[in-house]
Amino acid sequence: MVESWLRGISMYFYMVSASIRAQLQYRYAFIMNILGWAMTYAGTAITMWVLLYSFGTLEGWIFWELIFLFALAVLSWGVCMIFFFHFRSLDQYIVNGTFDRFLVRPIHPFFHFMAMKFDVGAFGQFLFSIVAVALSYSHLNLHWQAWQWLVFLGAVWGGTLIQGGLLVAISAMAFWTTRSERLYWVVMWPAKNLMNYPLTIYPRVIQLLVIFVLPFAFVNYLPALLLLGKTSQTMAPFWGFLSPFVGMIFFWLCFRLWMLGLNRYKSAGS
Amino acid sequence: MGLIEVNHLSKHYQIAKRQEGLGGALRSLFHREYMTKMAVQDISFAVNRGEVVGYIGPNGAGKSTTIKMLTGILVPTSGEIRVNGIIPFKERQKNARQIGVVFGQRTQLWWDLPTIESFELLKQVFEVPDQRYRQNMATFSDILGLGEFLYTPVRQLSLGQRMRADIAASLLHDPVILFLDEPTIGLDVVAKERMRTFIKEINRERGVTVILTTHDMSDIEKLCQRMILIDKGRVMYDGELAKIKERFGKERVLIVDLEGEATDFSIAGAAVIKQEGNRMWLRFSRDEVTASQLINQISEKYEIKDVTIKDPEIDVMIRHIYEKGMDGQADYQQE
Amino acid sequence: MILEVIILGTFKMYGEFSRKSFQRAAAYRFDAWTRIIGNVMFLFMWGFIWYGLYHGKGEVEGVSFQAMLSYILISQALQGLHGAGTPLWEIQERVRTGDIAMEMLRPYDYPTRMLFSDFGSITFYFMTAIVPLYTVLFLVLKPVVPTSFSQGGLFVVSAILGYLIRYCIELTFGLFTFWLVETGGVEDIFYFAISLFSGSVIPLWFFPGWLEQVAGYLPFQGIFFVPNSIFVGQLTGQAVWDALLSQVIWLLICYAILRFVWAKASMKIVIQGG
Structure with a gap:
């Protein structure tokens, strides 16, 4: 058991290094990709700044708090992208038949597919989010205690699993409908954008939805309450501690869905 | 096993x-x-x-x-x-x-x-x-x-x-x-x-x-x-x-070019499957008649300008099996 | 007389492209449905962001929440329509695959042909998605709407000018692909400029003074900000005519640039074969 895990991990790193080398073949594109992502997020941050220029606050959130909320989501999204972003294009593999190759090899197909790409473009996300978190940390005069650093790490870990889980779930749809990329752009991408703003601006139904069904609230909003020392009328502060656990459960469910889809693929073909 | x-x-x-x-x-x-x-x-x-x-x-x-x-x-x-x-x-x-x-x-x-x-x-x-x-x-x-x-x-x-x-x-x-x-x-x-x-x-x-x-x-x-x-x-x-x-390859086709018009063309042991001007396509089975016998027979009645013998191509045999099954008559046409 | 025949014939030919892309759009209904879902989600988000910003405030910079709601609705509807045209990445793809180079050999003007194709898909999207959805939204939410026919008419003219400005800019950006190996950076600049300076989500009157001035000197404000402002009644009287004039001027400038870049691209294809 331990041996097979170790073998899996070493193989993962081997394949990942191949993927990185493949991306480095296009050196200029590689750099532009990273800068492009960082610029896109900086653009959103500027939009937020303009938005708050005349109004001052959004439901009690000032500009730097808003930036922190946004950057926290981008940080875990960056980690998530590295491992899972290519899941959205599973539909292409299924439609043109290249998915079959994952089934004629002696490794787990999920694992194999996951190892197909290691998206280094996500360093753009890190570039933006680390700078943004650092800036807001100093502007807001935050002094986190040890437990808050743990909450922070827990949020990144949980956020990675939640967003990664959703990408996995969306890719699983390709097993049934042969479509996933489009679903990502019309469902997950707008939904992610929604979470860049404090949850309390939305109606109660949406708040419950992103806490209990698609647990986006655990990606940034709930941990941010703890990290920024804010209170909310609707949620008790301790919810923010739960991110890593919610992440693990959600990811596991999404993984099961993927396996269910794979079984359906194996019995129905494409 | x-x-x-x-x-x-x-x-x-x-x-x-x-x-x-x-x-x-x-x-x-x-x-x-x-x-x-x-x-x-x-x-x-x-x-x-x-x-x-x-x-x-x-x-x-x-x-x-x-x-x-x-x-x-x-x-x-x-x-x-x-x-x-x-x-x-x-x-x-x-x-x-x-x-x-x-x-x-x-x-x-x-x-x-x-x-x-x-x-x-x-x-x-x-x-x-x-x-x-x-x-x-x-x-x-x-x-x-x-x-x-x-x-x-x-x-x-x-x-x-x-x-x-x-x-x-x-x-x-x-x-x-x-x-x-x-x-x-x-x-x-x-x-x-x-x-x-x-x-x-x-x-x-x-x-x-x-x-x-x-x-x-x-x-x-x-x-x-x-x-x-x-x-x-x-x-x-x-x-x-x-x-x-062996099963489908017995039947071959003889293509003859005749000198002059061929009227009421008939030869024992072979069937005319196609005719284009002076060119005739004759199907025959190896078991019944040999090619040389056939040519002899024809040359007795007509003037032969040219002959070709075609072996059935494997594609044609296969297509035949798709269409007629293994037991069907081998009445395919050569192209 | 002969001229008339030629003009009519030309129009018929380009009209044919519109008809074709209308039918194509009808065949790819899944795309239309998913696009409307995304559009509604963003409308939802911006609606509640503005609701939250206005919370406990009456008027900000002389604009009421009702007017702002109307601004967001009409802006999102227009953005939906713009999105049904050929997106930037597709133009870039066509340049890379050599499709555009091939089209240059055909007996029509490619920029015009693409514009007419886009009309077709936009018309389909307009009829099947935007009109029903936004009619309901306007009836339910009762935001500020144009009070006179002239205001409504001027809005339509301004919206069309805005569309043409964006079309020229987007195609020009797309044509840069002829010279650039990697277009990521160009794409990001384009999307950022379009989303912020066009006033698509934040009206220019909420910008800090200096930024508003910068935006005023750029062509992007003509895309959404001007028509939206006319629609919600923030631009009235002489200001409307001034804004329309600036749109026309920007359109002419953008069109001239597009033509220039197009001519250069054609030369490049002729000399180097794409």
Whole structure:
């Protein structure tokens, strides 16, 4: 058991290094990709700044708090992208038949597919989010205690699993409908954008939805309450501690869905 | 017991009926009507170690479906499969270690990486020992000439080079069985020949059992002792290629060009199947009359300018079996 | 007389492209449905962001929440329509695959042909998605709407001018692909400029003074900000005519640039074969 895990991990790193080398073949594109992502997020941050220029606050959130909320989501999204972003294009593999190759090899197909790409473009996300978190940390005069650093790490870990889980779930749809990329752009991408703003601006139904069904609230909003020392009328502060656990459960469910889809693929073909 | 055993294998698909119009598209979101497509129906055969079997049939006959079930990609609806004692869909990963698979139209190599990197990756994936890897690479480089493009990214390879790389990649882990789905599709004559020579060689030297699907009958003629012919999900013929030739190859066609108009042309033992001006097509059977007898008979009555004898082509025989079945009369036309 | 025939014939030919892409859009209904879902989600988001910003405030910079709601609605509807045209990445793809180079050999003007194709798909999207959806939204939410026919008419003219400005800019950006190996950076600049300076989500009157001035000197404000402002009644009287005039001027400038870049691209294709 331990041996097979170790073998899996070493193989993962081997394949990942191949993927990185493949991306480095296009050196200029590689750099532009990273800068492009960082610029896109900086653009959103500027939009937020303009938005708050005349109004001052959004439901009690000032500009730097808003930036922190946004950057926290981008940080875990960056980690998530590295491992899972290519899941959205599973539909292409299924439609043109290249998915079959994952089934004629002696490794787990999920694992194999996951190892197909290691998206280094996500360093753009890190570039933006680390700078943004650092800036807001100093502007807001935050002094986190040890437990808050743990909450922070827990949020990144949980956020990675939640967003990664959703990408996995969306890719699983390709097993049934042969479509996933489009679903990502019309469902997950707008939904992610929604979470860049404090949850309390939305109606109660949406708040419950992103806490209990698609647990986006655990990606940034709930941990941010703890990290920024804010209170909310609707949620008790301790919810923010739960991110890593919610992440693990959600990811596991999404993984099961993927396996269910794979079984359906194996019995129905494409 | 055969290396591969297939008993009463069937695969049925549920296909959603497409509903027309905007309303139909909406309705199909909630409720769909299905119809069943029988891709493979009650197929049985066994393949022995060291055989090269051609698995052929028209598009949609169920070839790929069968290959997918043998490789563990698809789960059968009913029936049994054993590949070297393993049930592929139950022990897919274990099965994967003993088989090599090449899908002719889609590469299994890493697109953006130099070819050698794909080999290295597969070495890891299949846990090929270093020494064995080196030996195999040396052999394949030798026969397939991989050396000339090992450091070229796969996306820049020609189709012929890519196929050679793909087939070498599928053999790195010394599989017992090699599945080739259209291995020569799209290749030019030289590349095809090279591919066939290689397949023959690894079958002879390493005793690898080969199952290949193809549309190219010369693949079958040059490679396979045996062929399994399927159509509409059923086995139409399973046996030696030579037997088919014997069964349908008895009948040949004599083409004669006559001097002058031929009226009321009739010759015992041959049937006129076509006439174009002074050129006649006569079908005759080897058992009843020889070609020279026939020519003698004709020359007694008419002035012969030229004669040609045509052996039936294998494509034509096969097409005939699809249309009429094994027992049908061999009344095909030569073109 | 002969001229008339030529003009009519030309119009018929380009009209044919519109008809074709209308039918194509109808065949790819899934795309239309998913696009409307995304559009509604963003409308939802911006609606509640502005609701939250206005929370406990009456008027900000002389604009009421009702007017702002109207601004967001009409902006999102227009953005939906713009999105049904050929997106930037597709233009870039066509340049890379050589499709555009091929089209240059045909007996029509490619920029015009693409504009007419876009009309077709936009018309389909307008009729099947935007009109029903936004009619309901306007009836339910009762935001500020144009009070006179002239205001409504001027809005339509301004919206069309805005569309043409964006079309020229987007195609020009797309044509840069002829000279650039990697277009990531160009794409990001384009999307950022379009989303912020066009006033698509934040009206320019909420910008800090200096930024508003910068935006005023750029062509992007003509895309959404001007028509939206006319629609919600923030631009009235002489200001409307001034804004329309600036749109026309920007359109002429953008069109001239597009023509220039197009001519250069054609030269490049002729000389180097794409």
